[in-house]
Amino acid sequence: MPKVxxxxxxxxxxxxxxxxxxxxxxxxxxxxxGENIAPPTMCYHSKLKTSGGxxxxxxxxxxxxxxxxxxxxxxxxxxxxxxxxxxxxxMNTTSPEVLEARRGVVEFLLINHPLDCPVCDQAGxxxxxxxxxxxxxxxxxxxxxxxTFAKIDIGPFIKLHMTRCIMCFRCVKAADQLTNNxxxxxxxxxxxxxxxxxxxxxxxxxxxGNLIDVCxxxxxxxxxFRFKSRVWFTKPMDAHRSCTKCSxxxxxxxxxxxxxxxxxxxxKWGEPESWICNECRFEKKNINDWVIEGPRHxxxxxVISLNHYENVVATMKLDVAKQQKQLADKK
Amino acid sequence: MGKKILLEHINVPGxxxxxxxxxxxxxxxxxxxxxxxxxxxVVEEVKKSGLRGRGGAGFPTGMKWSFLAKPEGVERxxxxxxxxxxxxxxxxxxxxxxxxxxxxxxxITSSFALGAKTSYIYIRGEYFYVSRILEAAIEEAYAAGLLxxxxxxxxxxxxxxxQVGAGAYICxxxxxxxxxxxxxxxxxxxxxxxxxxxxxYSCPTVVNNVETIASVPYIVxxxxxxxxxxxIGRSTGTKLISASGHINKPGVYEIEMGVPVEEFIYSEExxxxxxxxxxxxxxxxxxxxxxxxxxxxILKTEKGEPxxxxxxxxxxxxxxxxxxLGSGGFMVYDESTSIVKNLYTFARFYHHESCGQCSPCREGxxxxxxxxxxxVEGHGKAGDVDMLWDxxxxxxxxxxxxxxxxxxxxxxxxxxxxxKEFEEYINHPERIRDKMPVV
Amino acid sequence: xxxxxxxxxxxxxxxxxxxxxxxxxxxxSALIPVLHIAQAEFGGWLSSDTMDxxxxxxxxxxxxxxxxxxxxxxxxxxxxxxxxxxxxxxxSCWARGSEEVVKHLEKRLGIKEGxxxxxxxxxxxxxxxxxxxxxxxxxxxxxxFHENLTTEKVDTLIEDYKTQGKQKSYTDLDYxxxx
Numbered sequence: 001m002p003k004v005x006x007x008x009x010x011x012x013x014x015x016x017x018x019x020x021x022x023x024x025x026x027x028x029x030x031x032x033x034g035e036n037i038a039p040p041t042m043c044y045h046s047k048l049k050t051s052g053g054x055x056x057x058x059x060x061x062x063x064x065x066x067x068x069x070x071x072x073x074x075x076x077x078x079x080x081x082x083x084x085x086x087x088x089x090x091m092n093t094t095s096p097e098v099l100e101a102r103r104g105v106v107e108f109l110l111i112n113h114p115l116d117c118p119v120c121d122q123a124g125x126x127x128x129x130x131x132x133x134x135x136x137x138x139x140x141x142x143x144x145x146x147x148t149f150a151k152i153d154i155g156p157f158i159k160l161h162m163t164r165c166i167m168c169f170r171c172v173k174a175a176d177q178l179t180n181n182x183x184x185x186x187x188x189x190x191x192x193x194x195x196x197x198x199x200x201x202x203x204x205x206x207x208x209g210n211l212i213d214v215c216x217x218x219x220x221x222x223x224x225f226r227f228k229s230r231v232w233f234t235k236p237m238d239a240h241r242s243c244t245k246c247s248x249x250x251x252x253x254x255x256x257x258x259x260x261x262x263x264x265x266x267x268k269w270g271e272p273e274s275w276i277c278n279e280c281r282f283e284k285k286n287i288n289d290w291v292i293e294g295p296r297h298x299x300x301x302x303v304i305s306l307n308h309y310e311n312v313v314a315t316m317k318l319d320v321a322k323q324q325k326q327l328a329d330k331k
Numbered sequence: 332m333g334k335k336i337l338l339e340h341i342n343v344p345g346x347x348x349x350x351x352x353x354x355x356x357x358x359x360x361x362x363x364x365x366x367x368x369x370x371x372x373v374v375e376e377v378k379k380s381g382l383r384g385r386g387g388a389g390f391p392t393g394m395k396w397s398f399l400a401k402p403e404g405v406e407r408x409x410x411x412x413x414x415x416x417x418x419x420x421x422x423x424x425x426x427x428x429x430x431x432x433x434x435x436x437x438x439i440t441s442s443f444a445l446g447a448k449t450s451y452i453y454i455r456g457e458y459f460y461v462s463r464i465l466e467a468a469i470e471e472a473y474a475a476g477l478l479x480x481x482x483x484x485x486x487x488x489x490x491x492x493x494q495v496g497a498g499a500y501i502c503x504x505x506x507x508x509x510x511x512x513x514x515x516x517x518x519x520x521x522x523x524x525x526x527x528x529x530x531x532y533s534c535p536t537v538v539n540n541v542e543t544i545a546s547v548p549y550i551v552x553x554x555x556x557x558x559x560x561x562x563i564g565r566s567t568g569t570k571l572i573s574a575s576g577h578i579n580k581p582g583v584y585e586i587e588m589g590v591p592v593e594e595f596i597y598s599e600e601x602x603x604x605x606x607x608x609x610x611x612x613x614x615x616x617x618x619x620x621x622x623x624x625x626x627x628x629i630l631k632t633e634k635g636e637p638x639x640x641x642x643x644x645x646x647x648x649x650x651x652x653x654x655x656l657g658s659g660g661f662m663v664y665d666e667s668t669s670i671v672k673n674l675y676t677f678a679r680f681y682h683h684e685s686c687g688q689c690s691p692c693r694e695g696x697x698x699x700x701x702x703x704x705x706x707v708e709g710h711g712k713a714g715d716v717d718m719l720w721d722x723x724x725x726x727x728x729x730x731x732x733x734x735x736x737x738x739x740x741x742x743x744x745x746x747x748x749x750x751k752e753f754e755e756y757i758n759h760p761e762r763i764r765d766k767m768p769v770v
Numbered sequence: 771x772x773x774x775x776x777x778x779x780x781x782x783x784x785x786x787x788x789x790x791x792x793x794x795x796x797x798x799s800a801l802i803p804v805l806h807i808a809q810a811e812f813g814g815w816l817s818s819d820t821m822d823x824x825x826x827x828x829x830x831x832x833x834x835x836x837x838x839x840x841x842x843x844x845x846x847x848x849x850x851x852x853x854x855x856x857x858x859x860x861x862s863c864w865a866r867g868s869e870e871v872v873k874h875l876e877k878r879l880g881i882k883e884g885x886x887x888x889x890x891x892x893x894x895x896x897x898x899x900x901x902x903x904x905x906x907x908x909x910x911x912x913x914x915f916h917e918n919l920t921t922e923k924v925d926t927l928i929e930d931y932k933t934q935g936k937q938k939s940y941t942d943l944d945y946x947x948x949x
Binding site for chain 1: 831833834836837840841
Binding site: 053075078101104105108166167190 | 499682686687688689694695718731
């Protein structure tokens with residue numbers, strides 16, 4: 001089993017693990033205290049085969065290839081698609097070169113993005129917002145007309161707002177891998193590429209709603225939630241019901257006693273824990289349909305966690321752990 | 332006159348056909364390899380020859396061949412890259428059009444060495460008429476027992492098919508080519524795995540350029556050592572150069588590696604000097620992707636030594652003062668040429684050809700084109716040149732395939748060597764408005 | 771385009787033959803060649819009906835055809851004139867006067883680049899490098915290359931095509947007989 005060191009943190013991982021997975025394992029390990037060294041991702045999705053490699057936001061520097069061949073890799077590599085070798089040393093947040101290149105990637109992703117966050121339902125849980133906030137510059141240098149597309153309804157539940165798309169290919173892969181009838185794909189090429197259903201043919205499948213969850217930006221949004229509320233004004237609750245099609249384990253987004261939206265439960269990397277069916281997602285909006293488990297854990301730095309009581313408890317737990325570790329280190 | 336290997340018989344009437352081709356020693360390498368050599372021995376000769384990939388990257392062919400995985404019971408493929416789309420390059424078309432059998436011969440011999448039962452020629456769609464010539468040549472070869480079952484009575488059977496593309500520069504990248512050959516969009520694959528392990532239909536595959544494969548018969552007939560004697564240093568053998576632009580004699584020339592650049596441009600044997608007796612301004616020596624060099628640096632290296640047509644000499648000085656041999660697309664520009672406008676045509680090209688898969692290339696190529704467009708239209712802004720420099724730097728090295736680098740290098744080199752010209756454009760929009768020469 | 775979207779027996783046999791060039795189960799490889807044939811047979815462009823037909827022939831999802839057809843620049847997704855004049859404009863062709871060629875064509879045919887003449891005869895299109903830099907400036911009509919252009923040459927060319935009534939297309943080059 002290879003040992004890899006990322007920004008000074010070492011971990012032994014199973015064969016075939018990618019740098020990105022290893023970095024997430026380091027951060028996820030119990031007792032890990034330190035900054036998030038896991039590279040950001042826009043197109044990689046652990047549950048979608050062959051995803052990743054396109055957006056380039058997870059690029060890292062391999063300063064030592066392996067124990068056997070210690071030469072550094074000549075170019076920055078996509079951490080989501082590069083397998084670790086024994087003795088490999090990787091620089092992510094510690095490499096100015098990586099941070100500079102990533103700033104470039106963010107800028108490229110944003111030059112044709114409409115930046116219409118004030119009217120975008122994804123705002124508050126958008127990976128591109130996070131990426132831009134954490135890795136981007138504060139100004140745009142792009143002063144040309146941005147690319148625009150007409151909005152398309154993909155069936156009764158999904159809105160495709162192609163102008164916001166960053167071409168991560170996740171929805172194409174999800175449509176391929178989750179649904180048995182692929183009606184969606186990538187058309188044209190270069191910066192004229194677009195995701196499209198052909199001739200607006202509806203995606204008619206029980207699991208099509210998951211395309212909304214895999215979209216890292218506001219290109220695919222839930223028509224039943226459209227303009228209902230900003231996500232940070234809703235309360236996320238874990239809930240379940242017995243469902244014959246899926247696990248029935250979901251997150252409910254409530255405002256008062258009303259369920260505004262149902263989504264899959266997303267983990268700290270923004271990926272659904274399990275796929276949910278359209279019936280659970282779009283048709284069960286009555287509080288009596290669900291068994292409420294309790295408030296959903298939301299990352300403390302997310303805008304959604306503002307005034308979210310569960311967050312206070314989490315921060316306290318973290319503080320206690322931190323102090324215990326510091327004490328142990330001193331001894 | 333330098334040594335000719337590929338074009339030796341190019342002017343023999345009827346060389347396009349099998350009969351005349353055979354009368355001139357054609358297909359002897361198939362006979363020799365199949366009847367007297369073991370496959371590995373052929374690979375060994377190619378290794379010894381020092382032959383390097385003629386498509387642009389210059390990777391040693393023998394080494395590429397020896398990487399080919401050979402798992403039991405799995406098909407292997409040879410795929411010939413005839414997608415030739417690098418601006419400035421048209422040598423493969425010339426070769427296939429005039430003497431198609433040299434490619435077919437090379438493919439049979441190479442496939443024997445690699446143990447491939449089937450090979451494909453992937454030719455760009457615009458060369459449709461050339462694909463017909465190849466189909467006709469293949470048919471002749473089948474009729475003569477040089478293709479099909481038990482070639483020349485040996486145990487070796489082989490089929491060759493021609494696949495026509497449909498207009499996409501990116502399909503010259505080997506993994507994009509394989510995707511296209513599988514009937515998909517030409518999106519380059521993320522490597523690893525490399526084609527030698529999982530290529531066409533996930534089987535081990537070697538992808539080689541037309542010229543590379545066409546060089547194999549000579550190597551088999553004369554031995555790798557003989558081939559290695561031709562040329563200079565690690566640039567062995569001959570190279571087809573596609574010469575175009577402001578020269579008196581545009582065309583395809585076979586040179587022995589090591590010919591001085593000055594001789595190549597000015598001698599009657601090759602380009603015949605600059606058109607209309609004008610002065611030389613700049614040269615793109617290896618296809619649009621390689622750095623452009625001003626006249627003084629293309630004729631002599633920074634050290635003052637004469638620059639030679641070879642991999643090493645052309646790249647002498649790195650990107651600061653050198654360039655690359657690339658695919659041998661040699662484009663010459665006279666003193667009246669606007670480097671900025673020429674760069675704009677390249678930027679437009681790469682923007683048009685970006686597949687759109689990864690963000691730096693998809694977004695960056697279009698951005699660079701737009702900035703260059705406003706500069707040539709007389710609307711350039713102060714700071715545009717620095718911004719171009721910064722954008723190309725953020726594309727280079729950060730993409731899935733080399734198209735990103737290929738789009739970045741021309742921009743970087745034009746700014747590096749002709750920065751003043753960009754500034755003239757930005758500072759004197761009135762000259763553009765009045766249709767006056769800017770520089 | 772009232773013609774029914776269906777290949778005749780001969781072409782169907784050709785498609786079948788093409789599909790056999792690839793290992794079993796890999797017949798999707800025939801997609802690009804079959805699209806070329808379909809484009810030549812059904813009016814020089816690929817309508818969605820044509821693409822759906824190709825999908826049914828190859829037994830693949832229509833979106834797989836759409837993805838491919840829209841990726842490659844030689845497939846026209848909108849109707850074009852009987853003679854599609856494609857003028858190369860990259861570096862060497864530009865340096866040797868491709869802009870003048872385009873200007874002359876525009877003047878001569880009374881249309882702008884990207885447009886089709888009213889009689890549906892000619893479309894002018896500018897394209898990127900066609901691999902004929904030694905013959906710069908050059909243009910392509912159908913499968914034919916026309917190199918070392920001058921305004922006189924362009925004029926003759928247009929007259930010739932006017933007399934012929936259409937471009938030499940792929941089918942004229944005997945696609946069928948050489949396969």
